[in-house]
Amino acid sequence: MEVLKTIDLNKTFKIKSLKISAVENFNIEINRTDFFALVGESGSGKSTVAKLLTRLIKPESGRIFFKENDIWKINGDDLKNFRKSIGLVFQDSYASLNPRMKIIDIVQEPLKIHKKFKVYEIKSKVNEILKNMGIDEVMFERYPHQLSGGQRQRVAISRALILEPELLIADEPLSALDISLQASILNQIIEIKKTREMGILLITHDLNIVRAVSNRLAVMHLGRIVEEGQTKSIFSEPLHPYTKKLLNSIPDFQRRNRPKIAKISTENKLCWILKGCRFFYRCDYRMDICKDNVPQLKEIKNRKVRCFLY
């Protein structure tokens, strides 16, 4: 059964005179067994999706279900349970860690907020998760500024995992780190996933990571999912022209140090005002129909593709 499901989510932003559909008719279902990857170049709406799914921002329309519950219609214990069940990690862990708190307090805080745990349970859970995430005991009493970037990210992930969430949403959690650190942290997350039922939604620009760890993949382009399916089959036979381009330009796509909120390029400005397919100007296969008509997601070969070629 799915942990999280969305129905026709929409979120627009107005930037000067331009109204953009950062997330448009967005449908996704994530199961507890999934390692789901969401990719797309800068400005495609991935972080906006992460914020919508975690109730950080409200959609203009559409619904988000956590198990059976609409996350905007719950309150009290159900809302508390939702917050407990979704772990969230962003790229910039430094900003999310309270600089005046010691590492051990940062990680145990969610357990204290949820009040259901005895002191010895808190201690053992914190020890276990920090150990599993590769944080040495000598670090426990330190403050965030005394840690390296990699250690801080391990702490942020430990904090997100401490309540044993049913879904971990990680938005570029590793992109500020060097490759060997990325691999080690990712392996630790995978080991933890093996010990509990936890779905993962990973937002990343690293297609090598996507290929290595995810079982399902959605590709976003300017607010719309253009292809979704099993990671393996998309890598072996990408169908959407944008997915093809993306997989052919791996190093270019993996550029680091993007701004927190994507900037709109001049090229994309033109695409946003197009009535039809927003990939039109860059597409080698474009046809007359594509300019003024929005292609719908179609089921084909066990996946969904949004393109008039199919």
Ligand SMILES: Nc1ncnc2c1ncn2[C@@H]1O[C@H](COP(=O)(O)OP(=O)(O)OP(=O)(O)O)[C@@H](O)[C@H]1O
């Ligand atoms: N708070 C905001 N105010 C105005 N526009 C926003 C805001 N947040 C996002 N946007 C716009 O919405 C679009 C999607 O942005 P978003 O940050 O979700 O993209 P992204 O896929 O996460 O990009 P990146 O890969 O660079 O992180 C962009 O055009 C961005 O400019």
Ligand code: SF4
């Ligand atoms: S709908 Fe048309 S323009 Fe868009 S990706 Fe398909 S062929 Fe290209």
Ligand SMILES: [Mg+2]
């Ligand atoms: Mg982003």
